[in-house]
Each structure stands twice: as C-alpha cells, then as structure tokens.
Amino acid sequence: MIYTYTLTPSLDYTVYLPGFTPGKLNRSEEVYYYPGGKGINVSRVLKRLGTDSTAVGLAGGFTGDYLEQFLRGEGIRTELIRTDGITRINVKIKSGQETELNGPGPDITEKDRRQLLDRVRRMERGDWLVLAGRIPDSAGTDFAVELAGICRDIGIRLAVDTSGPILKELAGMRPELMKPNEHELGELFGADIKSKEDALHYARLLAGQGVRHVIVSMGGAGALYVSDTMEAEAQAPKVDVVNTVGAGDSLVSGFIAALESGKDAEAAFRYGVAAGSATVSRSDLCRKEDVDTLADRVTITRLNGGENR
Numbered sequence: 001m002i003y004t005y006t007l008t009p010s011l012d013y014t015v016y017l018p019g020f021t022p023g024k025l026n027r028s029e030e031v032y033y034y035p036g037g038k039g040i041n042v043s044r045v046l047k048r049l050g051t052d053s054t055a056v057g058l059a060g061g062f063t064g065d066y067l068e069q070f071l072r073g074e075g076i077r078t079e080l081i082r083t084d085g086i087t088r089i090n091v092k093i094k095s096g097q098e099t100e101l102n103g104p105g106p107d108i109t110e111k112d113r114r115q116l117l118d119r120v121r122r123m124e125r126g127d128w129l130v131l132a133g134r135i136p137d138s139a140g141t142d143f144a145v146e147l148a149g150i151c152r153d154i155g156i157r158l159a160v161d162t163s164g165p166i167l168k169e170l171a172g173m174r175p176e177l178m179k180p181n182e183h184e185l186g187e188l189f190g191a192d193i194k195s196k197e198d199a200l201h202y203a204r205l206l207a208g209q210g211v212r213h214v215i216v217s218m219g220g221a222g223a224l225y226v227s228d229t230m231e232a233e234a235q236a237p238k239v240d241v242v243n244t245v246g247a248g249d250s251l252v253s254g255f256i257a258a259l260e261s262g263k264d265a266e267a268a269f270r271y272g273v274a275a276g277s278a279t280v281s282r283s284d285l286c287r288k289e290d291v292d293t294l295a296d297r298v299t300i301t302r303l304n305g306g307e308n309r
Contacts, residue, residue, distance in 0.1 A: 001052070001053070001123070001124070001128070002046060002051065002052070002053040002054070002127070002129075002256065002260070003053065003055075003056055003123065003127065003128065003129050004039035004040070004042045004043045004046075004054070004055050004056065004057075004132065005039050005056050005057060005116070005129060005130065005131045005132070005147075006037035006039030006040045006055065006056070006057035006058075006132065006133055007057060007058060007105070007108065007116070007134070007135055007139060008058070008088065008105030008134060009035065009036060009037035009039075009040050009057045009058065009059060009067055009080075009087055009088075009105075010036035010037050010063075010087060010088045010089065010090045010102070010103065011036065011063040011067060011088070011089050011090070012032075012034045012036035012090045012092055013031065013032075013089055013090070013091050013092070014031065014032045014033075014091075014092040014094065014245075014283070015028040015030070015031050015091070015093055015094065016028060016029050016030040016031075016094045016095075016283075017029055017094070018095070020093055020096070020097075020099065030283075032283060032284065034070075035071055036090055036245075037057065037133050038133035038249050039055065039057060039130055039249075040055055040071070041246040041249035041253075041285060042130050042132055042161075042252055042253045042256075043055040043071070043076050044071070044074060044076065044285055045249065045250045045253035045254070045275060045279070045286060046253045046256070047074055047075060047076050048285065048286065049253060049254065049257040049275070049288050049291065050288065051253075051260055051261075052077065053076070053077070053130075054076075054077040054079055055071055055076055055077070055079070055080070056078075056079045056080070056081075056116070056119055057080055057081070058080065058081050058083045058085075058087075058105075058108065058112055058116075059080040059081070059082060059083065059087050060082060060083035060084060060085045060086050060087055060106060061085070061087055062086070063086055063087040063088070063089060064080070064082070064083070064086070064087040067080070068080050079119065081112055081115050081116065083106055083109070083112060084106070085107065086106065087105075087106075088102070088103035088104060088106075090102045090103055091103075094243065098244070105136055107136070107138040108138040108139045108140075109138075113139060113143060116143075117143075117147060120147055120150045120151065120154075120156070121150055121154070123154060123156050124156075125154055125155035125156070126156075126157070127157065128156070128157045128159060128176075128256060128260075129147075129151055129157070129159070130159040130161070130252065130256070131144065131147065131148075131158065131160050131170075132159075132160075132161040132162065132249060132252070133162060134163070134164070135162055135164070135166060144162070144169070145166075145169050145170070145173065148170055148173035148175065149173065151173075151175075152174065157175075157176035157177075158176055159176055159179070159252060159256065160175045160177065160178045160179070161178075161180075161248065161249070161252055163180075163184045163187070167180065167187070171188065171206055171211060172209060174209070174211065175212075176211075176212050176213060177211070177213040177214075177215070177252070177255070177256070178206060178211050178213075178214055179214075179215045179216075179217060179248065179251065179252050180216060181216065181218065181219070181248065182199050182216055182217075185202050185203065185216055186198075186202070188202070189202050189205065196224070196233070199216050199218065200224055200226070200231070203224055203226040204226055204231075207226045207227055207228055208228075212227060213225070213227055214227065215251065215252075215255065215272065217247075217248050217276070220236075222234050222235045222236055222273070223236075223273055223276075225265070225266075225269045227265060230265055230266065230302070230304065231302070231303040231304045232266060232269060232300050232301060232302050232303055233300070233301045233303055234269060234270065234273040234298055234299065234300050234301075235298070235299040235301075236274075236294075236298060237274075237277055237297035239277055239278075240281055241280050241281070242280065242281055242282055242283055243279070243280065243282060243283050246284075246285050247276040247280050249279075250272075250275040250276045250285060250286050251272040251273060251275060251276035252272065253272070253275055254268075254271045254272035254273070254274060254275030254276070254291060255268045255271065255272030256268075257271070257275075258270075258271040258272065266300060266302075270295055270298045270300055271291065271295050273298045274291045274294040274295035274297075274298050275291045277294050277298070278290040278291045278294050
C-alpha cells in the first residue's frame, strides 16, 4: 500500500482572470475549488494513474469536510485526523503572472503528532510513505526524523518531497526516494547550482548517502535521475503551460506508480516526467491518457553506462 502524508492540506481556490490589478475590483472568468497539499496531489494523481493510495493528514472545519468529501468522491481512501483548527484556504490567481496567497495551517498538537506517528507504526514492510510538503514548526523539530526512523525500522519505503533544513537530516536516514528541485538541492549542500553539471554533481552526493532514487526537477529544463547504478537526463515534451501547481507532485506519483506496476527505473523516470508535463498543461492535475501519450515523447539520455536495478 502507498500512503501519502500531508500535514498542512488546503482547499485551493483557483481563479482565472484576464488581468489582475492590486487595489482594484477584479472579476474572475473561471473559478475552481480543489483539494491542495503536495501529498494530497500525489494521492489524486496516483488514483488517476490506476494506483490506489491512502491519504493521511489533518483536517478541520468546513474546509476539512469539503476536502474529505472531494477525495472520497474521487475514490481515494482517506485517514484524515480531525483537528480543532480549520483547514487552510490557498488562493491561486492566474493572470498574466501567477500570484499565490497561502493561508496558515492550524497548529499540530501533541495528540495529532502521536496519531500521525502511530499510523506509521501500523504500516507493513514494503509499503510506501510519501512525505510531501512543508512540515510546520508545531510538529516539532524531530517529527520527520522520528517518522523516517520508524520507516527504516519497519522496512517502509520513504519518499521525501519537502524542503528546508530538515532535508539534510532526512537524507541521512536513507530514504527510498528524494525529489528536490535544483534550488532545494543547492540549499541541502549550501551550494549555488547554476548548471545541469552542478545539479548532477550534488545529486550524486545525495545518492552516495544511501538514497536509492534521486530525482532533481528543473522546471522547463527537464529533470535528472541518479542512483548508484544509473544516471539519466530527461527532456520533457513542449506543452502549453496552463498551471504549474502539482507538477512536481505528479512526477513523484508517476514514478512510484510505474515502479509499482513492475517498470524499471528508467521507464519509471520517463513516466514520472510525462505525468509532470501533463499536469502543467491542465487547470487541475493530469489525466492518464495524457500521461500515456506524452511518455512516448519524453527523451531520456543516459549519462553513464550502467544498467537499471
């Protein structure tokens, strides 16, 4: 089973308008209400790709109710811990430029923290746990490390897609997958990444710490994959950019879904990049038919002569 952890999920209110002028009345042309949060996005994309998962996180108030109802309506299993705080609302303004107004998430109580960790202890060896998105300070400085330690002890495959100083500690816990972008990778090593060669160098260092699969997303420049047996670069097909929210989450989803279906690392990398590209071209997240079509247009270049595991 695949579990996704989203500590600060959201209701994303996305508006499209021809122009946005601060301080003036702006009338939107289209509006959408979607569940938000990186782990939530991963579960939604996995479902669209035909792979089941369970979305774990915190939910409260009327927005938490909407979040849970929406996910269940899409056939996604949920184990959302009810909180006294209200699930945050994020406003996404789509005009000539993208503007985002992200609300604060509710504080994580000690009871919430214990419940989140206890749920990991009931998982089984070989399960996936995708820890995605920001880890709020209220969770405690040792929350992510304790969670990673439980995964290591049980044999749960941990996928990490978060940011900040905690990345360095999590890298030392030998997760199965880490997907930093080039900026997060640079912060991890205190470096300024200015080129693909720089990104490849630090991705190799990350893999050398015991991370089995390292994927570095680089936006329009594509992505890099590094393991101890394979290095590759992916060039995504050109698509019309409609919405960049969820592209990285879709990459993670496509990669894991492909691995779970029996594909090797190169094929999984290709499929993940296709999923990210398919999401960029839609107002919401990708559809399987688009991912399948784009996968044939993703160019993979091997950067070494190794074989897949």
